[in-house]
Amino acid sequence: MTVIGVLGGAGTVGRVAVDRLARYGLGELRVGGRDLDRVTAVCRATQGAAAPVRVNLRDPRLLRDFCAGCQVVVNCAGPSYQVLDTVARAAVAAGADYVDAAGDLSAVEALESAAPPELGERAAVFSAGLMPGLSGLLPRLLATGPLARLDGYVGGAARISELSAVDALLTRGLRFGTALAAWRDGRVVPGALAPLHDVTLPGFRGRVHAWPFLSAEFARLAAELDVTEVRNYTVYVTDAIPHALAAAWADGGPVEDHVPAVVAAAEADLAATGPYYTLLFQTVPAPGAGTAPRRLLLRTPDSYALSGVVAAIATGEVLGGRVKPGARSAAECLDPAGVFARLSGDPLVTQAEIL
Known part of the structure; x- marks a missing residue:
């Protein structure tokens, strides 16, 4: 059975990522956070599709144990300037792929600077959120x-x-x-x-x-x-x-x-x-x-929550084998048309159009 680990699952981004992953039915969910009561409440909302785990990103042993047995580890915890490649390295070392709702070029470079050998077989996707993320992915739909x-x-x-x-x-x-x-x-x-x-x-x-x-x-x-x-x-x-x-x-x-x-x-x-x-x-x-001038517009009432949706979509792409091994940003490895179509049908998107 596919196991998906979600770190920071009790936060604004993580809660939505857990909800969407449960709805997508991609596998069993292991939801981690420092406050077990909050994480348990998030898991309860999935009606049995997720199991809560107490974990602290600063504790290497707890982080290693959390990642063990996961096919994908999704990081929704921050701040990104402190996390950098810490969770990515633990996930890849455990044989899991990795998706980060935040992270940026600094995190990618940190992981690649002393790339673990497992990265040759595992995908590590950073910036799988709204910005950076959608801000670099969606414009590609206009570049025809x-x-x-x-x-x-x-x-x-x-x-x-x-x-x-x-x-x-x-x-x-x-x-x-x-x-x-x-x-x-x-x-x-x-x-x-x-x-x-x-x-x-x-x-x-x-x-x-x-x-x-x-x-x-x-x-x-x-x-x-x-x-x-x-x-x-x-x-x-x-x-x-x-x-x-x-x-x-x-x-x-x-x-x-x-x-x-x-x-x-x-x-x-x-x-x-x-x-x-x-x-x-x-x-x-x-x-x-x-060709005529073109416009793409997407609106949401909650930018952080929408980042959770993007992270869940990216996780599905990784599990589906549509992301090659190695470290890269979501904007460089996800299919913009597919992501836009998924977002257009999500309740957190109030307007999505290409003119």
């Missing part, structure tokens, strides 16, 4: 021919936990992306773009603020696709979060000192519009390509 331009807008209003705030404060430097940059003619062009203030965008509520940030994920996508220019924006419903992040980076000091301000800024956004998150991608065909 040479493109003059690809624009991405991802954001909205969502509650930010303290751990997520730490991750946000640490996403600086070239390993994560370049603020105010665009991709033009095969290279990153720093300072090419300015923030867009008080603009209206399809799929976003009212007037919003779009801050240019060419993420490492989007730069890799631009290098892969036949596109002349790429612009990528993080969208906020107010200026509260950008100002909180800018103040923290200017001040320096321990990251933890600035967590309350980021959490409060997210609450201010929620008070302004209510919870929602939008992914909007627009393309302009290259001259002579003979």
Whole structure:
């Protein structure tokens, strides 16, 4: 019998991943977390499809025992800057494939830097969430021919936990992306773009603020696709979060000192519009390509919960043998059309369209 282990199963992302995996009927579920009571409650909701296990990612023995006997280990625990490749190594060493709802290029590089021999036979999929993840996967559906331009807008209003705030404060430097940059003619062009203030965008509520940030994920996508220019924006419903992040980076000091301000800024956004998150991608065909501009739009009321759906879908792809061995991001190894179709029918997606 197939056994799927889910770590961080009592969190916002993990609860949804467990629910979807149980609904998909992919196998027996082993749900792990530090608080056994919370994990047990999550398992109870699956009506017997999952078994709770107390586990701590910082305890190598407990982590090793959790992974033993699993065909796939799904990590929904964080923060990602601390987890990195820790769970991936334990899973692969136990003979299991691996799916991470978070993680980024740093985690992939950490695993590959001293790659365990088992990685030649096991798949390790990182960034199987909304961003990074869907933000690098879904635009591929629009790349049906040479493109003059690809624009991405991802954001909205969502509650930010303290751990997520730490991750946000640490996403600086070239390993994560370049603020105010665009991709033009095969290279990153720093300072090419300015923030867009008080603009209206399809799929976003009212007037919003779009801050240019060419993420490492989007730069890799631009290098892969036949596109002349790429612009990528993080969208906020107010200026509260950008100002909180800018103040923290200017001040320096321990990251933890600035967590309350980021959490409060997210609450201010929620008070302004209510919870929602939008992914909007627009393309302009290259001259002579003979195709019309296209648009992809996807909306959800909960970005974290939708990451759990993506992780569950990625797990199904891995179990189905549709992901090759090795470490890579979800955007580079999942089928964008298949994922979009699955998301279109999920109750956490309120709008999904390609025009």
